[in-house]
Amino acid sequence: MAAIEIDGLVKRFGHATALDGLSLAVADGAVHGFLGPNGAGKSTTLRVLLGLLTADAGTVRLLGGDPWRDAVALHRRLAYVPGDVNLWPNLSGGEIIDVLGGLRGGLDERRRAELVDRFGLDPTKKGRAYSKGNRQKVALIAALACDVELYLFDEPTTGLDPLMEAAFQECVRELRAAGRTVLLSSHILAEVEALCDQVSIVRDGRVVDGGSLDDLRHLRRTTIVAETTAAPDDLVALPGVHDAHVDGHRVRLSVDAPALEAVMRRLAALGVRTLESRPPTLEELFLRHYDEAAA
Amino acid sequence: MSDLAGTRPLLGLALRRDRLVVVLSALGIAALLVVTALSYQGLYPTQADRARAALAITDNAALIAVAGPPRALDSIGGLTAWKSGLWAAMAMALVCALLAVRHTRGEEERGQTELLLSTATGRLAPTAAGLTLVALLNVAAAVLTALGLIAVGTDAAGAVALALWIAGAGLVFGALGALAGQLVSTARAANGLAAATIGVAFALRALGDTGGGALTWLSPLGWGEELHAFAGERWAPLSLYAIATPLVLLATRALRRRRDLGSGIVAARRGPARAAAGLPRPLGLALRLQRASLIGWTLGLLVAGIGFGAVTKSVDDLARGGEGKLGQVVLRGHAADPRDAFVATLATLLALIASGFAVQSALRPHGDETTGRAEPLLSTALGRRGWAGSHLALAFAGTALVLLATGIGLGVGDVLAGRGLDDLARDAGAALAHAPAVWVLAGLATLLLGAAPRAVGLAWGAIVACYVVFVVGPILDVPGWVLDLSPFQHVPLLPAADLDVVPLLWLTAIALALSAAGLAALARRDVATG
Numbered sequence: 001m002a003a004i005e006i007d008g009l010v011k012r013f014g015h016a017t018a019l020d021g022l023s024l025a026v027a028d029g030a031v032h033g034f035l036g037p038n039g040a041g042k043s044t045t046l047r048v049l050l051g052l053l054t055a056d057a058g059t060v061r062l063l064g065g066d067p068w069r070d071a072v073a074l075h076r077r078l079a080y081v082p083g084d085v086n087l088w089p090n091l092s093g094g095e096i097i098d099v100l101g102g103l104r105g106g107l108d109e110r111r112r113a114e115l116v117d118r119f120g121l122d123p124t125k126k127g128r129a130y131s132k133g134n135r136q137k138v139a140l141i142a143a144l145a146c147d148v149e150l151y152l153f154d155e156p157t158t159g160l161d162p163l164m165e166a167a168f169q170e171c172v173r174e175l176r177a178a179g180r181t182v183l184l185s186s187h188i189l190a191e192v193e194a195l196c197d198q199v200s201i202v203r204d205g206r207v208v209d210g211g212s213l214d215d216l217r218h219l220r221r222t223t224i225v226a227e228t229t230a231a232p233d234d235l236v237a238l239p240g241v242h243d244a245h246v247d248g249h250r251v252r253l254s255v256d257a258p259a260l261e262a263v264m265r266r267l268a269a270l271g272v273r274t275l276e277s278r279p280p281t282l283e284e285l286f287l288r289h290y291d292e293a294a295a
Numbered sequence: 296m297s298d299l300a301g302t303r304p305l306l307g308l309a310l311r312r313d314r315l316v317v318v319l320s321a322l323g324i325a326a327l328l329v330v331t332a333l334s335y336q337g338l339y340p341t342q343a344d345r346a347r348a349a350l351a352i353t354d355n356a357a358l359i360a361v362a363g364p365p366r367a368l369d370s371i372g373g374l375t376a377w378k379s380g381l382w383a384a385m386a387m388a389l390v391c392a393l394l395a396v397r398h399t400r401g402e403e404e405r406g407q408t409e410l411l412l413s414t415a416t417g418r419l420a421p422t423a424a425g426l427t428l429v430a431l432l433n434v435a436a437a438v439l440t441a442l443g444l445i446a447v448g449t450d451a452a453g454a455v456a457l458a459l460w461i462a463g464a465g466l467v468f469g470a471l472g473a474l475a476g477q478l479v480s481t482a483r484a485a486n487g488l489a490a491a492t493i494g495v496a497f498a499l500r501a502l503g504d505t506g507g508g509a510l511t512w513l514s515p516l517g518w519g520e521e522l523h524a525f526a527g528e529r530w531a532p533l534s535l536y537a538i539a540t541p542l543v544l545l546a547t548r549a550l551r552r553r554r555d556l557g558s559g560i561v562a563a564r565r566g567p568a569r570a571a572a573g574l575p576r577p578l579g580l581a582l583r584l585q586r587a588s589l590i591g592w593t594l595g596l597l598v599a600g601i602g603f604g605a606v607t608k609s610v611d612d613l614a615r616g617g618e619g620k621l622g623q624v625v626l627r628g629h630a631a632d633p634r635d636a637f638v639a640t641l642a643t644l645l646a647l648i649a650s651g652f653a654v655q656s657a658l659r660p661h662g663d664e665t666t667g668r669a670e671p672l673l674s675t676a677l678g679r680r681g682w683a684g685s686h687l688a689l690a691f692a693g694t695a696l697v698l699l700a701t702g703i704g705l706g707v708g709d710v711l712a713g714r715g716l717d718d719l720a721r722d723a724g725a726a727l728a729h730a731p732a733v734w735v736l737a738g739l740a741t742l743l744l745g746a747a748p749r750a751v752g753l754a755w756g757a758i759v760a761c762y763v764v765f766v767v768g769p770i771l772d773v774p775g776w777v778l779d780l781s782p783f784q785h786v787p788l789l790p791a792a793d794l795d796v797v798p799l800l801w802l803t804a805i806a807l808a809l810s811a812a813g814l815a816a817l818a819r820r821d822v823a824t825g
Contacts, residue, residue, distance in 0.1 A: 043824075047670070047822075047824055050670075050673065050674045051673075052669075052670065052673055052674075052821065052822040052824060053821045053822070054820075054821055071673075071678065072676050072677070072678040073676075075673075075674060075675050075676045075677075076676045078674075079674075080671065080674035081671075082667070082670045082671055082674075082824075084667055085667075085671070086666045086667040086668050087668070088584060088668060089404075089481065090481075090566075090584070090587065091566065091583065091584075092565070092566025092567055092568065093566075094566070094567060094568040094569050094570065095566060095567060095569070095570040095574060095583075097570075098569060098570030098574060098575055099570055099574055099575045099580055100575075100671060100672070100675055101575065102570070102574070102575020102576070103575055103576075103577075103580075103672070103675035103676055103677045104675040104676055105676055123568040123569075124565040124566055124567065124568050125565060125566070126564070126565070126566050128404075128480075128481075139671060142671075152674075
C-alpha cells in the first residue's frame, strides 16, 4: 500500500499556479526524497498533504484517508517539521516540544530525553531566544520523539551545523530500520542521496522524474577538471563526454556515469598532473534532464 | 551624530509603510472635532441657547471628570473643545504611542532592525525615524484640525490652542511609547505599558479637575486643558510639552545606547524544561499563551476602575440634578442620581477599552498564521475549530473577567470614597452588563478571521467606530439605526437604569452566531503559512 498517493494535483494562488498536475506516490516504509529547487512547489505539496491548503484539482490520499476531511485523525499518525520554524516567543523550547508532541497524541519520554541530549538542545530557553538552528532542533525533536507511521520533513536541516545534520541523518536511518515512512523534501542532492531509496524530482509544480536512486544516477554527469602531461584533445571525442573545453594541457568536461571508467583510463594514459571531480549540482541535474527531454 | 546616520531613508521607508495610517489618523482626529463643532451649530445655533445649556452643567463634577472643566461654553468652539478635545487628545496619544512602539520595539522584535543596522545605519536611526513619523502625524493632525475648525467659523486662536493640545499630547505619548519600547522586550508589553500610562494621565486630570486642580498639572492630557482654548488662551502651558518631550527622548536615547539589540532593561528569563500537565491541550495552550495578556488587562482595568471610582465622591458631593440636555450628551442615560449616570458612562468607556482585549484575544489564531506558527500546530491532531475555538473561548471568558475586575475597581474606588459595600456589587454589575456587547466585537473579529482574513483590521476599526458613537453619537445628525449598529447602544445603563436582559440575550446570540459563522468559514479556507 502507498502511504501517499497524489494524482494530478493542481493548486493556484490567484493567477499563480503553484502545483500544475503534480503526481507522487510514496510507498509504505520507504524513505522518499522530494527534490527540487526553491519555489518548485515542495512546501505547497506538503501543506496540501497536511490539509492546510485545499486542492483545486486532482486526488490526494494520505495514509488511506482524505487529508482535508480527515485532517485531525490523520495527524495523529504523522509528524511534520516545517522548513521555516517559528516558535511562541514566551514558551520555552521544552514546553513547545511537549505541546506539539502532546497535541499529536503523546510522545515517547525516553526518546524525547535521548533526542534533547543528542541534538544538544537547552530546553529551558524561551522561544524568542533560540537561533534559527535551535528553533529547527525544537521542531525536529518534537517530531522525532513521536512514534508515528509517517514523517514529513520540509528542508529539515536548514540552519543546522554539520554535526547536527549528521545526527538528523542518523535519526532518519533509525526510522527506516523501524519500517517508518519518510517524505524528505530538500534541495540538497547530497542529503537526499545519503538517505533516500526513492526520489521524485519536482520542477515548476510537477514531478518531472522519479524512481530509485540508481535510476536517477543514469542522469548524473560528473564534472572533471584536469591538467595532463600530454595534450588531452582526443578526450573530447570519447562517447559519453559532454561540454568539453580544452585549453592547452587543461581540460574541463562533463561525463555520463557509464562512460566514467573509459574517461579515467584515457586520462591516466595521458598522465594526470592535477585532477578535480565533482558531482553535478541539482541545477545541472535538471538541465541534463531537460536536455534529454528535448532530444 | 553617527548614531543617527541613515535616519532620512528610514523615514522614507516608515512613511511608505504607514502613509495610510498617518493620513487616516490625522483626518480622523480633525474630522472628530469638526463634526462636533458642526453638530453643536445645529443643536445650539444662538448664543442664548448655548448659555442656557452651559448653565446646566457648569457645576456637574461627573461631566467635568469625563470631559474636563467647562470653559466658554457659550461659544461653539468652547463647546467643541470641552466635548471632544480631551477625547481627541487621548485618541491621538494612543495612536502615537502605538505607532512609536511599532517602529521601535516592534521592528526589533521581528528582526527588521537587525537587518537595517547591518547597513550603514546608526543605532538610533530606526527610533529617530519612527519618532519623526509620529511628529509628522502630529503636525498634519494639528494643521488639519486648526484649519478645519477655523473653516467652520470658530475663533482662530482657540482653534490653534485646541490643535496644539492634541499635537502636544501626541508628541509626549509618542515619546513615552518609544521609551516603553526600551524598557520591555516585546512590542505587546510596550503597548500595554504605554496604554496604562495614558490611563493614569486621564485619571490624574480627572482627579485634578474635580479636586484642587494640582493633579491636572501632573498629566500631559491635562496640560492642554490649561491652555483654555476659546476662553482667553494661555500659551505658557505649551512649554510643558516642549520640555517634557525632549526629556523623554533623552531618556529613550540613553537607554537605547546602553542596551543590546533585542534586549530590554528587564532581562529575559528562562522557562521550564517540561510543559505542565494541562499545556498540551488546546485550551491549556491558549490559556498559557494568553495568560500574561489576560493578567495585564485585568490588573490595568482594575486600577483604572479604582481611579475612576474614586472620582465619584466629588460627583456625590455636588448638588443633585442640574443635568440639562447637554448633560445627557456627555453622560449616558437619565438618572436621578448623577453619580449613577457617571458610573454607567465610565463602565461603557472602560468596556470599550476592554474590547481591545477581546479582539486581540479572538485574533490570536491570525497571529499564529502570519508568523507561521499555525503550520506546525495544525499538523498535529489539533483541529481548526479547537485551535481558534480555544482562543475564542478565552476571549469570551476573559472579557467577563476583565469587566468584572473593572467593576470591582469602580466599586472599590467608590468604597474608598466612603460609599457603602452594596455600591460595589452595583458597580460590578454595571461593568459586567457590557460583556455581551464586547462579545459581539470578538464575534465580529472571528468572522473576519474565518471569512476575510486580510481584513481582520476592521475589527479594530469597529472598536473605533463604537468609540466615536460613544463620544459624539448623541449629537450627530444621523439616523438612529446607524448609531444602533454599535452594540454598546443596547446595553442597559446600570446602575442608573433597570436591568433589562432581553437586549443582553440578543447581543449574546449575535456574538455566538458571528463566532460560529467565523469558525465554520475558517474550517473551509486555506491556512496562511507565514
